Amino acid sequence: MSVSDYFSSFCSNLRMNDDTVEKIQNRYKQITKRINIDYWGSTSETLHSLYVGSYGRGTEIWTSDIDIIVQLPTATYNKFNSYNSNGQSALLQEVKNVLQKTYDTTHIKGDGQVIALNFNDNINFEIVPGFINNINSYNYPDTNNGGSWKTTDPRKEIEAINSRNTLTNKNLKRLCRMARAWKNNCDVPMSGILIDTLAYKFLGDWSHKEKSYLYYDFMSRDFFKYLKDIDTSQHYWLAPGSNRYVFKTGNFQTKAATAYTDSLQAVEYENKDLHYSSKQAWRKIYGTKFPS
Structure with missing residues (x-):
């Protein structure tokens, strides 16, 4: 074997296998569908969601968590933004409750900025609810220090x-x-x-x-x-x-x-x-x- 062979094999070994990728895609579709049913009146498995993080950038390895932004309607932002204190925390709790309609509560936790879905096979998801803003990036909730909105532009x-x-x-x-x-x-x-x-x-x-x-x-x-x-x-x-x-x-x-x-x-x-x-x-x- 040559240096080229070593590193070619190594890079292949770092990738997720086909079964894992299929599980990720199926779970992504189910998460997206659940959000669309409750927030958009749709059963779409693809609209209003985006892979972000290392998986979205294509730099993930077999141990990586899967990060998703799910887009919610502006009316939902207005509702939680009007709270006197930490509407961001209330938003995360609401989205967590929505996801519990599809997933066992033992797998779900809220953590500052994300809802985490942790599966027994260690293919874990972190879901961020977000709102498209006027520059086509996302505002998302941060529950820390009394709550605030942060901005991210994963695209x-x-x-x-x-x-x-x-x-x-x-x-x-x-x-x-x-x-x-x-x-x-x-x-x-x-x-x-x-x-x-x-x-x-x-x-x-x-x-x-x-x-x-x-x-x-x-x-x-x-x-x-x-x-x-x-x-x-x-x-x-x-x-x-x-x-x-x-x-x-x-x-x-x-x-x-x-x-x-x-x-x-x-x-x-x-x-x-x-x-x-x-x-x-x-x-x-x-x-x-x-x-x-």
């Missing part, structure tokens, strides 16, 4: 990721997925949107952005170097497309420095035809989904 983020993914020979989404495997394996304090944002920025300037799997050892090495060299005093970045603030949750640079050192070792092993040792070094970074 612009999805468009930006898709566009750069096309320009980089599909390397962007694969790098995002590989970085998630590293995050999970090494307990790196980075959110999914921060991974996607920094991978987007890195590949915009990387000299081999249009190459394929044969360069993924270099892409990994150079991305970890990029991450470790980021000033630890920087606390936020702007998400691709939407330019919303993406805040860090901890200093990831230390873990990136370790991964960079390990990646240098992996590349050196490969150059010496020590293929088994090279793969073990990559598994130290990426975990057991990397071929042995």
Whole structure:
């Protein structure tokens, strides 16, 4: 096997299997239908909902939760916005009660900004009720600190990721997925949107952005170097497309420095035809989904 084979297999191993994707699609349709019945007088399984988060951006791996925004009518926004205190909390409770008509109450919980549907097979959904505003993004409820409305524009983020993914020979989404495997394996304090944002920025300037799997050892090495060299005093970045603030949750640079050192070792092993040792070094970074 070559470097190209290692990383091609690794990227395939990170994807959800067909059965999981089918379950996700079926649950998405049922959630959407329930919302449409109660809020729009429709049985549509597709209208008024949108995959967002890593699944919407196409950067998810097999462990990812599924994030959905469900659009509600303006009249519903007006109703809860008129509350004297925390109409946002009341809205989440109402949507939770609506979903309980379809799903067992033991699987449902409200959590600040989302309604979580947690299934026994660990294919979990986080549902955000939202309202289209006058700039075609969404207002959504935040129940914290007495309640407020936040704004998000996931469509612009999805468009930006898709566009750069096309320009980089599909390397962007694969790098995002590989970085998630590293995050999970090494307990790196980075959110999914921060991974996607920094991978987007890195590949915009990387000299081999249009190459394929044969360069993924270099892409990994150079991305970890990029991450470790980021000033630890920087606390936020702007998400691709939407330019919303993406805040860090901890200093990831230390873990990136370790991964960079390990990646240098992996590349050196490969150059010496020590293929088994090279793969073990990559598994130290990426975990057991990397071929042995």
